[in-house]
Structure formats: structure tokens, C-alpha cells
Amino acid sequence: MKIGFIGAGSMGGLLAGALLRARAFEPADVTIATRTSSKAERLARQFPGLRIGSTNLAAVQDADLIFLCVKPLDYRQVIGEIRSALRPDQLLISITSPVTLEQLERLLPCKVVKIIPSIVNGAASGASLFMYGSRLEPADKRQLVSLFGKISEPIEIPESSVRAASDLSSCGPAFMAYLLEQFVDATVEYAGMAPDIAARLGAEMLLGTARLLEQGCTMRELQERVCVPGGITAVAIEELRDSTRDAFRRVLRKTHDKFAEDLAKVEASLSEQSFWTE
Structure with missing residues (x-):
């Protein structure tokens, strides 16, 4: 081949x-x-x-x-x-x-x-x-x-789902890396942890989380298993929910708006008439 x-x-x-x-x-x-x-x-x-x-x-x-x-x-x-x-x-x-x-x-x-x-x-x-x-x-x-x-x-x-699917699979690594970077930076600045150790812990955490999800644990189940009622994670995740509410809806609005612009430009560029008039 x-x-x-x-x-x-x-x-x-x-x-x-x-x-x-x-x-x-x-x-x-x-x-x-x-x-x-x-x-x-x-x-x-x-x-x-x-x-x-x-x-x-x-x-x-x-x-x-x-x-x-x-x-x-x-x-x-x-x-x-x-x-x-x-x-x-x-x-x-x-x-x-x-x-x-x-x-x-x-x-x-x-x-x-x-x-x-x-x-x-x-x-x-x-x-x-x-x-x-x-x-x-x-x-x-x-x-x-x-x-x-x-x-x-x-x-x-379906091709009609390509933008949303690409947001998850192709743009998603950048989104997750950005969020992890904020998490690591906050750990370094607030708690004084060494940057290289914080970055390594963050990467290992993300890798392990992915493996649990791959093994069949749902995202909701994972949160519930870590968030002991009244515990530290439960208190912290409420703050996280308040801080990020609707964030990804706004992100998707941006990606879909830009995609619509790109579709229009490509259609104009690839119209059959544009080829024949060269």
C-alpha cells in the first residue's frame, strides 16, 4: 500500500x-x-x-x-x-x-x-x-x-456533529491542559509547593482519572467517591461549581461561531464557479 x-x-x-x-x-x-x-x-x-x-x-x-x-x-x-x-x-x-x-x-x-x-x-x-x-x-x-x-x-x-465532537476530542486536550495549569499554578503560589513536583502530581492525577473513566467509572461516580459529605473535597467542589458555571457553554459558543465563519469562507473558496473562472 x-x-x-x-x-x-x-x-x-x-x-x-x-x-x-x-x-x-x-x-x-x-x-x-x-x-x-x-x-x-x-x-x-x-x-x-x-x-x-x-x-x-x-x-x-x-x-x-x-x-x-x-x-x-x-x-x-x-x-x-x-x-x-x-x-x-x-x-x-x-x-x-x-x-x-x-x-x-x-x-x-x-x-x-x-x-x-x-x-x-x-x-x-x-x-x-x-x-x-x-x-x-x-x-x-x-x-x-x-x-x-x-x-x-x-x-x-455524523458530519453534523463534527464541531461539538472536535471540541471534546481535539480541542479538549488544550482545554484540560489550561485548567490543569491553573490548578498547578495555584498550588505553587498558595501552598508554596515546588513547581516541578506540582506539575508531576497534576499530570499523574489526570492520567489516573482518565484510566478510571476508561475502566467504566462515570464522571458523576468519580466525584461522589472522592467527595465525602462534609469533607474537604465536597466544600472545594462547591466553590469550583460556582466559579465555572456555564464556562463551557460559553466556550462552545465561541468555537461554533468561529466554525460558522470558517464554513462560509471555505464554501466561497471551493465553489465550483470559483474553479471554472480561474
């Missing part, structure tokens, strides 16, 4: 590295094309045998799977470069949520799927969000689930 990557930025590079470390495919089967050659060269040093394509066309011509890992407003240029070389039997994986399956199937002759990764996939953890195009066969879906199952938990979602 031949693999082509277009883009090796923060998420494209992370995804390529994670899949290569998991031996999902061999470096010699991978061609990466990117505007910033240093990023592809770094991957080539890590994974000897990986090829660097001089153009985007070089990454797709012989590929069975094509990962399109560029910013939403770069899709227009990249699609314009590669679509005449694409074949119906090829499978293109888009990792950008504002670009819709309908837009991709309208503009490209190949099979398309949208898969939204998460930064935690780099640690072979977390979810990957799957949305299938209409041209995929059952065998294609099994192949993709097997591939991403090496670095994540593949979860199929």
Missing part, C-alpha cells in the same frame, strides 16, 4: 509520525509533499526510507491512500493541483473539519473520507473522528478503522 501525505505541519506531521511509529505502514511506502521542506526532512531523518515529493502531484500519483493535511483555505490551491491526477480507486483522507464531504465529492473523482485526529493520537491514545463519503466500500472502512486503530479509538460520527 502506497501512502501520500500533503502537508506535514503540526497535525499532518504528528499524524504521519504516529502512524509510522505504530508500523501502520513502512517509511519506504510513504511520500510527503510540503511547502516547508524542513518539516518533511525532519520526518525523513526519523524514518529512513521515507520519500520527499517535490510537488503535491508527486505525493498522489502512485498513492493508494492520500492524507490531505493543509489549512482549510489552502484546499482550493491543492485541489486545483491534484484533481486531474486522481483516480476513482484512490482514497483521500481529509483531516480538516470545515471542508465538507459534499464539497470534496463534488470536486474530486476519488473516494473521500473525513477523519479528525487529536494531538493525543501522537501518544497512541484518544479518539479519531470518522465521517465516510458516499463512495466508500465496506472494505475501505475496515481498512481505515484498522489503520487508525493503531493510534486511536476510531469513532464514527
